[in-house]
Amino acid sequence: MLNKIWASFFFIAFLAALGQSLLGGDHTVWAAMVAATFDMAKTGFEISIGLTGVMCLWLGIMRLGEQGGAVDWLARAFRPLMVRLFPGIPAEHPAMGSIVMNMAANMLGLDNAATPLGLKAMKELQELNPEKDRATDDQILFLVINTSAVTLIPITIFVYREQMGAADPTDVFIPLLIATFCSTVVGLTVTALVQGLKLWDRVVLSYLGAMTALIGGLIFYFSRLEREVMEQQSSIVSNFLIFSVIILFVGLAVRRKLPVYEVFVDGAKDGFGVAIGIIPYLVAMLVAIGVFRASGSLDLLLDGVRAGIQWVGLDTRWVDGLPTALIRPLSGSGARGMMLETMTQHGADSFAGRLVSIIQGSTETTFYVLAVYFGSVGIKRTRHAVGCGLAADLAGIVAAILITYLFFG
Numbered sequence: 367m368l369n370k371i372w373a374s375f376f377f378i379a380f381l382a383a384l385g386q387s388l389l390g391g392d393h394t395v396w397a398a399m400v401a402a403t404f405d406m407a408k409t410g411f412e413i414s415i416g417l418t419g420v421m422c423l424w425l426g427i428m429r430l431g432e433q434g435g436a437v438d439w440l441a442r443a444f445r446p447l448m449v450r451l452f453p454g455i456p457a458e459h460p461a462m463g464s465i466v467m468n469m470a471a472n473m474l475g476l477d478n479a480a481t482p483l484g485l486k487a488m489k490e491l492q493e494l495n496p497e498k499d500r501a502t503d504d505q506i507l508f509l510v511i512n513t514s515a516v517t518l519i520p521i522t523i524f525v526y527r528e529q530m531g532a533a534d535p536t537d538v539f540i541p542l543l544i545a546t547f548c549s550t551v552v553g554l555t556v557t558a559l560v561q562g563l564k565l566w567d568r569v570v571l572s573y574l575g576a577m578t579a580l581i582g583g584l585i586f587y588f589s590r591l592e593r594e595v596m597e598q599q600s601s602i603v604s605n606f607l608i609f610s611v612i613i614l615f616v617g618l619a620v621r622r623k624l625p626v627y628e629v630f631v632d633g634a635k636d637g638f639g640v641a642i643g644i645i646p647y648l649v650a651m652l653v654a655i656g657v658f659r660a661s662g663s664l665d666l667l668l669d670g671v672r673a674g675i676q677w678v679g680l681d682t683r684w685v686d687g688l689p690t691a692l693i694r695p696l697s698g699s700g701a702r703g704m705m706l707e708t709m710t711q712h713g714a715d716s717f718a719g720r721l722v723s724i725i726q727g728s729t730e731t732t733f734y735v736l737a738v739y740f741g742s743v744g745i746k747r748t749r750h751a752v753g754c755g756l757a758a759d760l761a762g763i764v765a766a767i768l769i770t771y772l773f774f775g
Contacts, residue, residue: 371693371700375654379661386662398660406656406707410649413706414641416529422637424521427612429633430626431474434618440470447573451554451563454494454504461490465508473518484512485742492743500747501740503561507554509739509751513730514553514758516546519611520727526706527723532714537597538723539604540584541769545728547581548765553758560750589772600773651703659707664689683775684767686718690725691763695756698731721770728762 383399386392431437441463448466455462464487471480491505492498501509520542527535551574558565565571588596619626658664668689672682686708694701705722712718732755740748 375658382661402656402660406652410652414645418641422634426630426634430619431615441466514549530709530714545766549762552761557754687721690722695732724766
C-alpha cells in the first residue's frame with residue numbers, strides 16, 4: 367500500500383505539471399518541483415538530526431519507567447478489564463498476560479516493547495484458533511484496540527512539534543488524550559456490538575465509566591473557560607502531568623534500587639539510532655509530498671474540498687489537516703510526512719499545525735497493524751476487523767477536529 371501511495375505522489379504530480387505546462391502555459395512548475403525535491407530532502411535531514419537530543423531524553427526516561435515497573439503496574443491495573451473483554455481466552459492462558467502487557471506498553475508509548483508483545487499475543491491467540499486462516503473475535507478485538515489504543519505519553523508528537531518550532535510542544539497533550547480516548551471507545555463499542563460482546567458487565571462499566579467521567583470532566587471544565595485562559599491552563603496541566611510522569615518513572619526506578627543514571631543513559635543511547643534510522647524514510651515521504659504540493663495537485667484537492675465546505679456554510683480551517691487524516695489509516699510514515707509538511711507550510715502553532723498533531727496521535731495505522739499482526743500468524747479472512755478499525759479511525763479524526771476547535775479555534 368505504501369509503495370503505491372508513494373509512487374502516486376510522483377505520477378500525479380507529473381501529470382498535473384504536464385497539464386499546466388501544455389495547457390496553461392506555466393513552465394515554471396518544473397523548476398518548482400525540482401526545487402521541492404532538494405528543499406524537502408534537506409528539511410527531512412535537518413528534522414531527523416534535530417530529533418536526536420529529544421529522542422535520547424525520552425527514550426532514557428522510558429527505559430527508567432520500563433525497568434522501574436510502570437508497565438507491570440499498568441498491566442495489573444487493567445487485567446480485570448481485559449479478562450472480561452476477551453472471554454474466549456482461558457484465565458491462565460499466556461495470551462492474556464501478553465495482551466495486558468502489550469496494552470500497558472502502548473499506553474506508555476513504548477513502541478519497541480509493545481510490538482513484540484503484540485506479535486507474541488497474536489501467536490498465542492492463534493493457538494486457540496480452531497480455523498487457522500480465519501480471525502477469531504478475540505484476535506479482532508485485540509487488533510482494533512491496538513489500532514486505537516489510548517497513548518498516555520505521545521512522545522513522538524511532542525518531539526516533532528519541538529523540532530518544528532512549537533512554543534509549547536506539549537500544549538496538544540490534553541486534546542490528544544481526549545481524541546485518542548474517543549477513538550478507543552468507539553472502536554471497542556463497534557466491535558462489541560458486531561461480536562455480541564457484553565459491555566454491561568459491572569467491572570467493564572466501572573473502568574469505562576471512570577475513564578469517560580475523567581475525559582468528560584476535562585471537556586466540561588475547559589469548555590467553560592475563555593480562550594486565552596483555556597490555552598494557558600491546558601498548557602499548565604499538560605506540563606505538570608508530563609513532568610509528574612518523569613518523577614514517577616524516576617521514583618519507581620529508585621524504589622527498585624536501579625542505577626538510575628546508567629539505566630537512563632542506556633535507554634538514551636537508542637535515541638541516536640532512532641533519529642538516524644528515520645532519515646531515509648522521512649526524506650522519501652517529504653520529497654514525494656513536496657513534489658505533490660509544488661505541482662499544484664495538493665492545493666487543487668484541498669481547494670475543491672474547501673469550496674464544498676464553504677458552500678454549506680461551515681468553517682474550512684480543518685481542511686488543511688485532511689491529507690494527514692486520509693493517509694493515517696494507510697501509512698504511518700506517510701501521515702508523519704504530511705503532518706510535518708503541514709507544520710512547515712502553516713507553522714507548528716497554527717490551527718492546522720496543532721490539528722495534524724492531534725490527528726497523528728489519535729489513532730494508529732490500521733492497515734499496517736492488520737497486515738503485520740494477522741500476517742504473522744497466516745490469517746487471510748479478517749472478517750470485520752477492517753471495518754471496526756476504520757470506525758475507530760474515523761471517530762478519532764472527527765474528535766481531533768472538534769477538540770482542536772474547542773481548544774485552539
